[in-house]
Amino acid sequence: xxxxxxxxxxxxxxxTVAATRTETGTARTLVLxxxxxxxxxxxxxxxxxxxxxxxxxxYRSYSISSAPAPGLLEVTxxxxxxGEVSPYLVEVAEPGDQLEIRGPLGGWFIRRPADSRxxxxxxxxxxxxxxxxxxxxxxxxxxxxxxxxxxxxxLFSADLASAEAAGGGRVAVTRVYTRAVPxxxxxxxxxxDADTLARVAWPREAxxxxxxxxPTGFVETVADLLVDIGHDPANIRTERFGPTGG
Amino acid sequence: xxxxxxxxxxxRRDDANLPPGQYRTDDFPVLSxxxxxxxxxxxxxxxxxxxxxxxxxxxxxxxxxxxxxxxTVDIHCVTHWSKFGTRWRGVAVDTLLADVESAADYVVAHSxxxxxxxxxxxDLLDGQAWVAYEFDGEPLTPVHGGPARLLVPxxxxxxxxxxxxxxxxxxxxxPGFWETAGYHNDGDPWREQRYQTD
Numbered sequence: 001x002x003x004x005x006x007x008x009x010x011x012x013x014x015x016t017v018a019a020t021r022t023e024t025g026t027a028r029t030l031v032l033x034x035x036x037x038x039x040x041x042x043x044x045x046x047x048x049x050x051x052x053x054x055x056x057x058x059y060r061s062y063s064i065s066s067a068p069a070p071g072l073l074e075v076t077x078x079x080x081x082x083g084e085v086s087p088y089l090v091e092v093a094e095p096g097d098q099l100e101i102r103g104p105l106g107g108w109f110i111r112r113p114a115d116s117r118x119x120x121x122x123x124x125x126x127x128x129x130x131x132x133x134x135x136x137x138x139x140x141x142x143x144x145x146x147x148x149x150x151x152x153x154x155l156f157s158a159d160l161a162s163a164e165a166a167g168g169g170r171v172a173v174t175r176v177y178t179r180a181v182p183x184x185x186x187x188x189x190x191x192x193d194a195d196t197l198a199r200v201a202w203p204r205e206a207x208x209x210x211x212x213x214x215p216t217g218f219v220e221t222v223a224d225l226l227v228d229i230g231h232d233p234a235n236i237r238t239e240r241f242g243p244t245g246g
Numbered sequence: 247x248x249x250x251x252x253x254x255x256x257x258r259r260d261d262a263n264l265p266p267g268q269y270r271t272d273d274f275p276v277l278s279x280x281x282x283x284x285x286x287x288x289x290x291x292x293x294x295x296x297x298x299x300x301x302x303x304x305x306x307x308x309x310x311x312x313x314x315x316x317x318t319v320d321i322h323c324v325t326h327w328s329k330f331g332t333r334w335r336g337v338a339v340d341t342l343l344a345d346v347e348s349a350a351d352y353v354v355a356h357s358x359x360x361x362x363x364x365x366x367x368x369d370l371l372d373g374q375a376w377v378a379y380e381f382d383g384e385p386l387t388p389v390h391g392g393p394a395r396l397l398v399p400x401x402x403x404x405x406x407x408x409x410x411x412x413x414x415x416x417x418x419x420x421p422g423f424w425e426t427a428g429y430h431n432d433g434d435p436w437r438e439q440r441y442q443t444d
Contacts, residue, residue, distance in 0.1 A: 010441050010443050051254070052255055053250055058256050059326045061326065084269065098249045216276045237280060240276050240277060
């Protein structure tokens, strides 16, 4: 397996909130300026550390949603009700505020630009964040299947439309809505099913790699369906978040 | 000197059971690198393989007939969550190794699905590790590593390989899946050994 693109030494680095973008009613993208940041591999994440004035600290991991760039990265955060870090990042932090990050991290759920295989990206809810980084940096054929409850829950709507338009056919986006569809949408709300996956997925001979990210139940279902329709489990990479109730 | 995040209050918890950099959760998050493997109990087998290549194997019936412990332990994931007081049922690794002849210092745990993780053998002995098949009084569910997983609560939880298939005893150390993908080779949460350079 490929080794991770790790810097020589992972240390906490100060990051300054350079800008924020509201994505939905409960999600926000923070643009972070980090001196000496050399970029990341799409799919990687960072650890974020907040320190209160009394010295108390809290840590969480967030996927990087931007394309690799020196000096800047973006994380897209969905506020978790009752959470400790995400509500601060979504509702409180303002440009000029400081926090600390460590990374980039992760050597598995990544898509290297040199990998010429076509990719199927399947995202549920805010699980689309690391996939957005892959879409923005895509140099090879990339299909994104994005499931949200409703259009107002969808992240990156404008960015995905421009990535598709700018991609010259390289990037294709298919949407699934599970609770409410946009006006004029040709289908009723429904969960991502085997038929939709089979229609969007690359044929077996394409030797595609699949990245699935979202809540645990979503990822479990999609990964299972991909195996059902003939994908080699070794070519399915997953990242799960959220509780299982187990 | 730490960077202060303006407006961040946090919720201080003076909890001696929480290793550095961890927060407490009452959920049970799932982290896996790929699809949950499909495992048939009729063909399931657990193996201990020595450095000489000798195999001891247990079928599901044989394995679940072994003397079992019911440890209640705290678990710590490298992604910063800790879960306190988790209740398991499983066979101590000591029991599985009781009749095995080996001079090995290291172990590689092999999973159904291809995952691997390595650790010193002494981390698995003396009542520190189990092959668990029940959680909270119920059969261990597939997303949490069922039918049986390694349970090494004093190390970060990526060492507690899900869907355990074999324990390979080795004279030398052989880094596993996450250990070759940037994670620390040892993974002690109390020393915050998360990544290779920690």
